[in-house]
Amino acid sequence: MSSPAIKLLTASVVLCFGCASFAANQTINTDLVVVGAGSAGLSAAVQGAELGKKVVLLEKNPYVGGNSQHAEGLFAVDSEWNRLRSDPLTRQQAYEAFIKKQNHLVDPYKNKDFVEGSGENISWLASHGIEFEVRRETPDKDNTWHIIKNYKGTNHGAGLIKGMKDAADKLGVTTMVSTPATDLITKDGKVVGVVAKDAKGNTYTINSKAVILASGSFGDDPQKVKEWGHRDPEGWKSSVPINKTGDGIVMATKIGAERGPVSFIGHLGTEGKGIKFLSNLYAVSWQPFNLWVNSDGQRFTDESTSNAFSEAANGIYAQHDHYGWAIFDTNTIDYCMTKGIDSGIGVLVPVGTQLKNLQQDIKDALAVDSDGFKEADSIAELAKKINVPAKNLEATVAEYNKTCELQHDPMFLKDRRYLKPINGKKYYALKLKSYFFSAYGGLVTNRQHQVLDTHHKPIPGLYAAGLEVSNMVGPTYPDFFSGHAFGFASYSGRHAAINAAETMK
Known part of the structure; x- marks a missing residue:
C-alpha cells in the first residue's frame, strides 16, 4: 500500500x-x-x-x-437499543415524518440512507467500547436520542x-x-x-488519494x-x-x-449581567409554564414551544429587535425549587431538576441590576422596568390568567398542563434571546x-x-428527532x- x-x-x-x-x-x-x-x-x-x-x-x-464535545446523543431509529425497549418508531415512519416536517426541502436520498443506516452506525460506535442508552428528551420528541452513557468514565459527546x-x-x-x-x-x-x-x-x-x-x-x-x-x-x-x-x-x-x-x-436562552450559562436562572428561560411577551407587552406564541428549542428560537427571533421576555412569579420559583423543571436543557439540566440555587441566582442578578432580569411588586412596575407599555402587559397578564383559569388557550392552544397563572407576591421578567449551537x-x-x-x-x-x-x-x-446533527456527523x-x-x- x-x-x-x-x-x-x-x-x-x-x-x-x-x-x-x-x-x-x-x-x-x-x-x-x-x-x-x-x-x-x-x-x-x-x-x-x-x-x-x-x-x-x-x-x-x-x-x-x-x-461534538458539547453534544449529548446521536439520532438512530430501529437500533438494537430501540429493539430492547420495544420502541415503536420504524425507519419508514421516521423517514416519512422527517421529509414532511422539513417541507421536502432536503435531500431525500442522503436522508433515506442516514435513517436506514442510523442504527447500524450506533452499533459500529458501540463496537469501539462506547456505551449508549435511549432517552426521550421532551413530550414532543420520539425515542431517537442515543445518549453516550459511558466511555472509560467519560459520557456524552x-x-x-x-x-x-x-x-x-x-x-x-x-x-x-x-x-x-x-x-x-x-x-x-x-x-x-x-x-x-x-x-x-x-x-x-x-499528498493524498482523497480528502474528506x-x-x-x-x-x-x-x-x-x-x-x-x-x-x-x-x-x-x-x-x-x-x-x-x-x-x-x-x-x-x-x-x-x-x-x-x-x-x-437554534435554541432559546437568556443573557445579561449576573446570569450564567446553564445556571438555575438560565434554566427558567426554557420552561413551558412561563408567559412570553414581546417588546409591545403582547403574547406571541404557545410558550410550550420551548419543548422544541429550535422552533422556540425562531419565534423569539421573529419579534422586534429579536427578543422577548419570560414573565413568571414567586409561585413559579417555588415550583422550580421543589417540584423541578418541566423542560430540561438536554441531559445537562434534566427534566425534574430542582433548582435549589434559584433564589441565590435571583439575588445575584438583582445585585448587579441585570439588564436581562427584573423584579417588581406589580405588573405595571415590571412593565416600566422592561420598557413595555404597562397597559398592554397588564391586559396580557389578565387575559392569560383567565386562560389558565379556564384551562383552555383559545389564541395559541397551549397545552393545559403548562397553564399556570401569574399571580404571586412578586413578578419577574427574564429576557429571551435566540442562539444556535452550530x-x-x-x-x-x-x-x-x-x-x-x-x-x-x-x-x-x-x-x-x-x-x-x-x-x-x-x-x-x-x-423533534433528537440527535440528528450528531448522528449524521458520525x-x-x-x-x-x-x-x-x-x-x-
Whole structure:
C-alpha cells in the first residue's frame, strides 16, 4: 500500500508531533486526509484506517472534538437499543415524518440512507467500547436520542470523542492539532491533497488519494452568519464558539464547489449581567409554564414551544429587535425549587431538576441590576422596568390568567398542563434571546458524499461530512428527532471514508 520511505515518514510524524516542530515546508504522502477532528472527522479517520488506508487527520484547534464535545446523543431509529425497549418508531415512519416536517426541502436520498443506516452506525460506535442508552428528551420528541452513557468514565459527546480518538491512535492515524488546512491541491481537475500550516508557521504539503472535509460549519464568523445565513448576528448568536469559520467550505468553493443552503441548530436562552450559562436562572428561560411577551407587552406564541428549542428560537427571533421576555412569579420559583423543571436543557439540566440555587441566582442578578432580569411588586412596575407599555402587559397578564383559569388557550392552544397563572407576591421578567449551537450546511454533496461543483458534478477526490453538508435539514433544525446533527456527523464521516476507500481500489 505504501513504500517503506512513506511508512517511515508517516511514522516520524507520529513520533515527533508534540515533542518537536517539523521542518518548514514538509511533504507528507498518505492515502486519505481528513480535515477536522470532530465526530465526523474522527469517524472518517477511524473507518478509513479500518479499511487499511493511511490517514492524516488535521485539526486547527489545539484539541480534538469540535462541537461534538458539547453534544449529548446521536439520532438512530430501529437500533438494537430501540429493539430492547420495544420502541415503536420504524425507519419508514421516521423517514416519512422527517421529509414532511422539513417541507421536502432536503435531500431525500442522503436522508433515506442516514435513517436506514442510523442504527447500524450506533452499533459500529458501540463496537469501539462506547456505551449508549435511549432517552426521550421532551413530550414532543420520539425515542431517537442515543445518549453516550459511558466511555472509560467519560459520557456524552466527550465520551464519543475520547473513544474515537483512542481507536484512531490504535489504528495508526496521524493526528495533527493546531494545524489547519489552508488550501486544497488539485491536479487535472482532481483533489490530490491539501496544504496545511501549523501554529509555529510550518507549512505541510500533504499528498493524498482523497480528502474528506469535516471541519464543521461557519457559525463563529458573524459576517458569514449574516451573508450566508441571512440572520442578524446580534440577535442570533453562537452559544458554543469554538473557532468554526467555514474553512472547508471556503477551500472547496475556491476550486469550484457549489455553496448550498444553510441552516442553524437554534435554541432559546437568556443573557445579561449576573446570569450564567446553564445556571438555575438560565434554566427558567426554557420552561413551558412561563408567559412570553414581546417588546409591545403582547403574547406571541404557545410558550410550550420551548419543548422544541429550535422552533422556540425562531419565534423569539421573529419579534422586534429579536427578543422577548419570560414573565413568571414567586409561585413559579417555588415550583422550580421543589417540584423541578418541566423542560430540561438536554441531559445537562434534566427534566425534574430542582433548582435549589434559584433564589441565590435571583439575588445575584438583582445585585448587579441585570439588564436581562427584573423584579417588581406589580405588573405595571415590571412593565416600566422592561420598557413595555404597562397597559398592554397588564391586559396580557389578565387575559392569560383567565386562560389558565379556564384551562383552555383559545389564541395559541397551549397545552393545559403548562397553564399556570401569574399571580404571586412578586413578578419577574427574564429576557429571551435566540442562539444556535452550530450552523449546518454549506457544501452540496451527492449520495456518495462527494462534493459537487457548480455544474452539479462530483469533484473527484473530494468528500464532505457532518455540519458542512447542505440539504440534510430545512430552514429549521428538526429537534423533534433528537440527535440528528450528531448522528449524521458520525454516519456521514464513516460513509464518506467508505466511498473514498472504494475509489482507491
